[in-house]
Amino acid sequence: MTVDEELSKLEDSIRRLKIEFEAYFNGGKPRPPNDLLYGVEQAFKRYSNDPSKLSFAQRFRLNQLLQRYAVHNELWRKKLRNKEEGRTTFPRGHSREEASRESPTRVVCSDPDHEQGQVDQLLKALIKAKHRVGESTKEIDPAKFQKFLSDKTSQIKQKLGCDKVQYSVAVEDGKVKFTAVKAD
DSSP states (O other): OOHHHHHHHHHHHHHHHHHHHHHHHTTSOSSOOHHHHHHHHHHHHHHHHOGGGSOHHHHHHHHHHHHHHHHHHHHHHHHHHHHHHTOSOOSOOSOHHHHHHSOOEEEEESOGGGOHHHHHHHHHHHHHHHHHHTOOOTTOOHHHHHHHHHHHHHHHHHHHTOSOEEEEEEEETTEEEEEEEEOO
């Protein structure tokens, strides 16, 4: 690999590092990208130790990358320090403890095909709970959810000999808990 290709790879790594840190600070990643950070720092050390291998243009480009990295690195250090010291809140939504303390959403259904309001309320509660714990909600299809509720309601009504079924959505131990029981 030529020096120019390695500098381009280093530039891409800095860009990826910036994205990874943003994902970490916004709550999308549980840990900072230390492995990628180490790789970038090693690349800078490799070229800084022997600048005679580089042409003037390559040294100029390396210095630009080093300055860009230094600016970002200082910002990341400050954000990390603030996060570790608890001085800044990060948009993670609710902490797991707060999420598990919230009361569950309960909805009673006798016929989900004719109770669209209850189905919508339950679907919104499920999506909100999944967001709280960081799960994806892309796979949730409202039509399939309504069919699932309809099937589950008739199954429980037949099995338990009741007229109504109570569904509840809660977050317990950092996981979404969806339950169905006989309604009183």
